Amino acid sequence: MSSAPAQPVPTFYFVGVTTRNSSIMKVFPRWMEVLGHPEILLKGIDHKIHDDPAAYRATVSYIKEDPLSLGGLVTTHKMDLYAATQDLFDYLDPYARLTHELSSISKQEGRLEGHAKDPITAGLSLDAFLEPAYFQRTGSHVLCFGAGGSALATLLHLINKPDKADRPDRFVVVNRSLPRLEHLCAMAAQLDTDITVEPVLNSDPSHNDTLMAALPDGSLVINATGMGKDTPGSPITDAGLFPRNGIAWEFNYRGELDFLQQALRQQQLRNLHVEDGWIYFLHGWSQVVAQVLHVDLTPELFTKLNAAASAAR
Numbered sequence: 001m002s003s004a005p006a007q008p009v010p011t012f013y014f015v016g017v018t019t020r021n022s023s024i025m026k027v028f029p030r031w032m033e034v035l036g037h038p039e040i041l042l043k044g045i046d047h048k049i050h051d052d053p054a055a056y057r058a059t060v061s062y063i064k065e066d067p068l069s070l071g072g073l074v075t076t077h078k079m080d081l082y083a084a085t086q087d088l089f090d091y092l093d094p095y096a097r098l099t100h101e102l103s104s105i106s107k108q109e110g111r112l113e114g115h116a117k118d119p120i121t122a123g124l125s126l127d128a129f130l131e132p133a134y135f136q137r138t139g140s141h142v143l144c145f146g147a148g149g150s151a152l153a154t155l156l157h158l159i160n161k162p163d164k165a166d167r168p169d170r171f172v173v174v175n176r177s178l179p180r181l182e183h184l185c186a187m188a189a190q191l192d193t194d195i196t197v198e199p200v201l202n203s204d205p206s207h208n209d210t211l212m213a214a215l216p217d218g219s220l221v222i223n224a225t226g227m228g229k230d231t232p233g234s235p236i237t238d239a240g241l242f243p244r245n246g247i248a249w250e251f252n253y254r255g256e257l258d259f260l261q262q263a264l265r266q267q268q269l270r271n272l273h274v275e276d277g278w279i280y281f282l283h284g285w286s287q288v289v290a291q292v293l294h295v296d297l298t299p300e301l302f303t304k305l306n307a308a309a310s311a312a313r
């Protein structure tokens, strides 16, 4: 006996690498209850890292043509997907055009729209734990491992800080290959900034330890490589010392999280603030859900979504 085919339902897509393991699979249905749309389903589409452009075009074309596809969120592939599919969009927001990445695919009156939400969401996440005037008070710098979409977004957020006290003097960014480093530096060069951006081409963890050792106390060290989740390991060795009174920010919240574990082991000795990617996850998803479903994301609504997500974590 064959069962009847499932009824097609409005669907929100999640374009990533290992989407089925993400907490959003548990969180999304709860959020749809909060938003009064329990009928909307979440479906993951996995692409391999730096996938074939034709594969990205097939994904975006499907969402564009299928009336029940509402849109979706893109992680990890934000730049590669932008490069492969930008001509399929009827509108790209200014951040998408500046950073050449997109994290949100949505529809408005039949038009396909792409937004880069990371400069907003990386910024909201950083501001949640970095006190005002932090860089002026501490004279500290930023060391960012990885020069991909989220690293670029974090730099853009710092560049856009209107108060000099909220901008570091120096942003050191390390990447294992040249294209993303060049792209990040080209973007920074387009903007009038007093932050010195220092690109480092390197994939040797012991050299990263040396870069970390040269930072002033209080500095912010970011793992934006995906190592410890998308790929094994950490950009630093176990012998690498975090700056005293510094901040270690791992962009992910699931996986082996080796970098986070290394920071936690030094938390007391070096008086570190250690932050994972959970707040980033909440801001990233809530901003894109609001864009795709055309919802006004007020602070009150964010509080409700945060509570629903934390219960499902």
Ligand SMILES: NC(=O)c1ccc[n+]([C@@H]2O[C@H](COP(=O)([O-])OP(=O)(O)OC[C@H]3O[C@@H](n4cnc5c(N)ncnc54)[C@H](OP(=O)(O)O)[C@@H]3O)[C@@H](O)[C@H]2O)c1
Pocket: 075, 076, 077, 078, 079, 145, 146, 147, 148, 149, 150, 151, 174, 175, 176, 177, 178, 180, 202, 203, 224, 225, 226, 227, 229, 230, 235, 251, 252, 253, 277, 278, 280, 281, 282, 284
């Ligand atoms: N919590 C959240 O909600 C949230 C939000 C944003 C991002 N994230 C996570 O943060 C990570 C980065 O995201 P993304 O969008 O920026 O990804 P991305 O665009 O793929 O950037 C990752 C960058 O790291 C570089 N890299 C990888 N291994 C390296 C190493 N050993 N040394 C130096 N550089 C290395 C890559 O170099 P190549 O150019 O050579 O590949 C790439 O440029 C991902 O794991 C993502 O899941 C989490």
